[in-house]
Amino acid sequence: MEKKAIVVGAGLVGSLWAVLLAKRGYTVDVYEMRDDPRKAGFLGGRSINLAMSTRGWKALEKAGIKEKIREVAIPMRGRLMHDEAGELSFQPYGKEGQAIYSVSRGGLNIELIRIAGQYKKLQFHFSKKCLGVDLRAGTAHFEDTHTGERISAEASLIFGADGAFSAVRRSLMKLPRFNYSQQYLEYGYKELHLPALPDGSHAIDKNALHIWPRGQFMMIALPNVDGSFTGTLFLPFDGPANSFEQLQTDEQVEAFFRENFPDSIPLIPGLLDDFRTNPTSALATIRCLPWCYEDKVLLIGDASHAIVPFYGQGMNSGFEDCSILDELMETHRDNWPKIIEIFNQDRPKDTNAIADLALRNFVEMRDQVADPRFLLRKEIEAYLNEKYPEDFLPLYSQVTFSHIPYSQALAEGFAQDRLFDRILAIEGIEKNWRVNPEVDEVFRQWMREREGMG
Amino acid sequence: MEKKAIVVGAGLVGSLWAVLLAKRGYTVDVYEMRDDPRKAGFLGGRSINLAMSTRGWKALEKAGIKEKIREVAIPMRGRLMHDEAGELSFQPYGKEGQAIYSVSRGGLNIELIRIAGQYKKLQFHFSKKCLGVDLRAGTAHFEDTHTGERISAEASLIFGADGAFSAVRRSLMKLPRFNYSQQYLEYGYKELHLPALPDGSHAIDKNALHIWPRGQFMMIALPNVDGSFTGTLFLPFDGPANSFEQLQTDEQVEAFFRENFPDSIPLIPGLLDDFRTNPTSALATIRCLPWCYEDKVLLIGDASHAIVPFYGQGMNSGFEDCSILDELMETHRDNWPKIIEIFNQDRPKDTNAIADLALRNFVEMRDQVADPRFLLRKEIEAYLNEKYPEDFLPLYSQVTFSHIPYSQALAEGFAQDRLFDRILAIEGIEKNWRVNPEVDEVFRQWMREREGMG
Numbered sequence: 001m002e003k004k005a006i007v008v009g010a011g012l013v014g015s016l017w018a019v020l021l022a023k024r025g026y027t028v029d030v031y032e033m034r035d036d037p038r039k040a041g042f043l044g045g046r047s048i049n050l051a052m053s054t055r056g057w058k059a060l061e062k063a064g065i066k067e068k069i070r071e072v073a074i075p076m077r078g079r080l081m082h083d084e085a086g087e088l089s090f091q092p093y094g095k096e097g098q099a100i101y102s103v104s105r106g107g108l109n110i111e112l113i114r115i116a117g118q119y120k121k122l123q124f125h126f127s128k129k130c131l132g133v134d135l136r137a138g139t140a141h142f143e144d145t146h147t148g149e150r151i152s153a154e155a156s157l158i159f160g161a162d163g164a165f166s167a168v169r170r171s172l173m174k175l176p177r178f179n180y181s182q183q184y185l186e187y188g189y190k191e192l193h194l195p196a197l198p199d200g201s202h203a204i205d206k207n208a209l210h211i212w213p214r215g216q217f218m219m220i221a222l223p224n225v226d227g228s229f230t231g232t233l234f235l236p237f238d239g240p241a242n243s244f245e246q247l248q249t250d251e252q253v254e255a256f257f258r259e260n261f262p263d264s265i266p267l268i269p270g271l272l273d274d275f276r277t278n279p280t281s282a283l284a285t286i287r288c289l290p291w292c293y294e295d296k297v298l299l300i301g302d303a304s305h306a307i308v309p310f311y312g313q314g315m316n317s318g319f320e321d322c323s324i325l326d327e328l329m330e331t332h333r334d335n336w337p338k339i340i341e342i343f344n345q346d347r348p349k350d351t352n353a354i355a356d357l358a359l360r361n362f363v364e365m366r367d368q369v370a371d372p373r374f375l376l377r378k379e380i381e382a383y384l385n386e387k388y389p390e391d392f393l394p395l396y397s398q399v400t401f402s403h404i405p406y407s408q409a410l411a412e413g414f415a416q417d418r419l420f421d422r423i424l425a426i427e428g429i430e431k432n433w434r435v436n437p438e439v440d441e442v443f444r445q446w447m448r449e450r451e452g453m454g
Numbered sequence: 455m456e457k458k459a460i461v462v463g464a465g466l467v468g469s470l471w472a473v474l475l476a477k478r479g480y481t482v483d484v485y486e487m488r489d490d491p492r493k494a495g496f497l498g499g500r501s502i503n504l505a506m507s508t509r510g511w512k513a514l515e516k517a518g519i520k521e522k523i524r525e526v527a528i529p530m531r532g533r534l535m536h537d538e539a540g541e542l543s544f545q546p547y548g549k550e551g552q553a554i555y556s557v558s559r560g561g562l563n564i565e566l567i568r569i570a571g572q573y574k575k576l577q578f579h580f581s582k583k584c585l586g587v588d589l590r591a592g593t594a595h596f597e598d599t600h601t602g603e604r605i606s607a608e609a610s611l612i613f614g615a616d617g618a619f620s621a622v623r624r625s626l627m628k629l630p631r632f633n634y635s636q637q638y639l640e641y642g643y644k645e646l647h648l649p650a651l652p653d654g655s656h657a658i659d660k661n662a663l664h665i666w667p668r669g670q671f672m673m674i675a676l677p678n679v680d681g682s683f684t685g686t687l688f689l690p691f692d693g694p695a696n697s698f699e700q701l702q703t704d705e706q707v708e709a710f711f712r713e714n715f716p717d718s719i720p721l722i723p724g725l726l727d728d729f730r731t732n733p734t735s736a737l738a739t740i741r742c743l744p745w746c747y748e749d750k751v752l753l754i755g756d757a758s759h760a761i762v763p764f765y766g767q768g769m770n771s772g773f774e775d776c777s778i779l780d781e782l783m784e785t786h787r788d789n790w791p792k793i794i795e796i797f798n799q800d801r802p803k804d805t806n807a808i809a810d811l812a813l814r815n816f817v818e819m820r821d822q823v824a825d826p827r828f829l830l831r832k833e834i835e836a837y838l839n840e841k842y843p844e845d846f847l848p849l850y851s852q853v854t855f856s857h858i859p860y861s862q863a864l865a866e867g868f869a870q871d872r873l874f875d876r877i878l879a880i881e882g883i884e885k886n887w888r889v890n891p892e893v894d895e896v897f898r899q900w901m902r903e904r905e906g907m908g
Contacts, residue, residue, distance in 0.1 A: 177736050179638055180635070181637070284631075
């Protein structure tokens with residue numbers, strides 16, 4: 001069999017996947033709608049920084065650029081919450097030494113394209129907008145975004161890594177019995193720039209993900225290597241109060257920030273300009289099934305499972321697609337009918353789970369992190385994890401610091417909710433839990449019940 | 455305000471809705487892709503008979519053709535189950551005198567078009583395929599299916615009643631933040647013809663909906679006025695056994711029927727021809743939101759909420775859309791911004807509920823109706839309904855024989871499940887429930903708990 005593939009999309013997932021295919025000896029042609037970011041500079045469609053965690057690192061390691069990216073990634077060891085009075089509270093993400101990493105989307109994408117460009121049999125075709133795929137023939141059609149010229153390309157394998165608005169998926173949608181769902185949040189987001197101090201250093205703690213949780217809305221900020229932070233305001237589009245609809249004038253924006261995020265105002269000198277200039281973007285969850293057409297066409301990344309950003313797992317889950325496929329290539333050699341069958345069968349339950357977890361984490365970030373009971377639960381989780389490392393790994397750690405399938409983590413999360421319903425119901429728990437033997441008793445009872453069920 | 459409306463689609467919901475608009479003095483233009491069924495004969499896109507129940511009758515009454523349709527409708531008082539040995543068991547749908555009615559889709563549609571045609575200000579335009587709607591301008595575009603001629607029509611109100619594959623909805627889908635979902639069952643269906651006896655009478659009991667429940671699949675049959683029945687086989691598309699995939703040859707079809715539906719074989723003399731000739735069709739649930747564009751465009755019926763057929767509520771829920779809108783017109787006069795806002799706000803929760811109920815009823819029909827415990831529950835439901843008519847109305851009756859909002863019925867259904875978990879757990883319940891005071895005790899306890907919660 002000719003080892004030849006087309007990858008539609010040279011975003012994070014597409015360019016990483018092209019590298020992994022090239023490493024296994026495939027001739028790869030990658031078609032990307034945007035101009036070459038190595039020349040044009042990066043013009044992303046989405047937020048400018050990302051939180052890389054364990055699943056993402058694994059795929060970068062496979063691609064051979066883990067160390068290089070690690071050098072410019074900024075570890076964030078936990079959440080740093082800012083209350084209305086500017087008071088801070090910290091909640092670690094994992095154990096000592098564990099962190100998620102703030103990474104520049106543009107920088108990472110360019111690095112992936114550079115590494116891919118080193119493979120002789122891998123070729124990029126930029127400024128080529130995909131018009132669709134002729135599934136049966138295995139032909140993809142493109143239009144040059146500058147000249148309007150139309151070209152077609154053929155391969156026995158076509159990968160759609162062309163994101164949430166995938167043109168390849170649009171072709172699959174014409175198949176009978178194609179399942180599809182796009183669900184938007186009532187919330188939009190707007191990016192805001194928090195510049196570096198004059199000496200180039202970070203104005204606030206750079207080793208944390210900053211959150212201003214306000215119940216029904218929130219702002220967050222992630223560190224960049226140049227000393228700046230990228231802030232993102234998440235707010236309902238519409239509504240009589242605290243909505244983008246209500247923030248039309250400079251005065252309204254200023255009053256809203258003074259009331260809700262006073263300590264951020266000195267950090268965002270260009271607030272009013274940013275607010276006027278930057279778009280208010282929407283947030284969607286996209287699911288579909290099947291992800292494939294026979295053994296010819298396969299969707300990966302956002303093209304088949306776009307999720308909301310609140311668990312920091314969008315890129316990580318897309319990269320995990322690549323790792324899993326790479327391992328299936330290892331196991332089944334180039335038996336693509338088998339590889340695609342297994343992937344289409346096994347993977348969607350996990351991406352559905354992370355889609356659900358991401359929606360659920362929005363409530364956690366904007367609301368629960370400001371709740372002392374929630375922070376208490378996190379402390380007790382850390383305690384149980386330390387004392388019973390074999391038996392208890394908090395949900396957040398399963399998702400972020402492990403390769404446990406997302407669907408298994410989600411199921412475990414529900415079980416852990418039941419455990420903490422009981423632990424947090426112990427009288428006086430907030431005062432004395434470190435010395436209260438009941439915590440361990442409830443935990444061991446929960447363990448016994450689970451073993452009984454298993 | 456000019457009282458002018460366009461209705462896209464002259465199916466059941468479109469033509470009924472056109473009648474109700476015309477009755478309130480609107481000038482109505484109805485555009486339909488198919489040819490005029492009054493001349494061409496009816497060529498339906500879906501199954502040829504329907505189960506009319508309370509919600510549907512109400513809308514027909516508003517349109518003034520309830521009596522006329524009632525005369526040719528066949529009451530089905532319950533389910534008549536056929537087991538593998540051809541043994542029958544009957545389970546009534548409701549109380550004495552209650553029934554759902556088998557109605558011919560084609561006959562009903564033609565009757566609605568006839569009644570609509572009597573309104574001077576209502577005009578039908580057949581053989582006009584909708585190409586889309588320019589939402590802002592309020593213009594709908596059509597192509598004549600015979601001449602290819604393109605025409606446009608304008609109105610301040612455009613209703614999309616153009617079914618599950620709605621072209622009007624396709625135009626709404628281009629709006630930002632449009633929520634959409636299409637989910638297919640793994641099951642297909644195929645219609646089969648059970649002819650009348652030589653004397654024109656029905657070969658099996660005509661006053662029942664016949665079910666051959668076989669766990670993972672089933673066949674059903676509904677009576678027609680000409681003495682025939684329309685049978686429908688519901689079977690997985692794919693799979694190693696009992697799937698359409700496995701029924702490729704005449705021999706396979708015959709063997710499958712001999713094994714699973716032996717008593718039906720003499721009833722379907724054209725089985726092998728029907729099986730080869732009739733299509734195997736898919737079953738989808740379609741949901742979207744919003745259903746409207748501003749106060750200009752509104753989707754109704756299958757265009758906004760297509761459901762699987764297992765509760766017999768597809769047409770009934772579409773007709774209920776019309777009744778509700780008619781009542782909103784009554785209350786809010788011609789204040790369409792208000793009418794559309796309320797309808798788009800309140801109605802989707804009910805159509806989502808009937809979508810869920812319809813999916814759930816498939817399991818009931820193909821599997822549970824063959825279970826003695828299920829039939830026992832139905833008997834006890836009837837007993838409780840008779841003894842406590844104010845306090846207990848079975849879920850099926852709420853959906854079928856009442857105007858209780860579907861979402862309320864669904865919630866009530868979950869509560870009733872909890873009640874029957876307890877009743878059916880009573881020891882020896884199957885033997886002595888008619889004289890066992892525990893049934894009433896459990897019921898009254900359940901009522902008390904619900905009142906406490908209320």
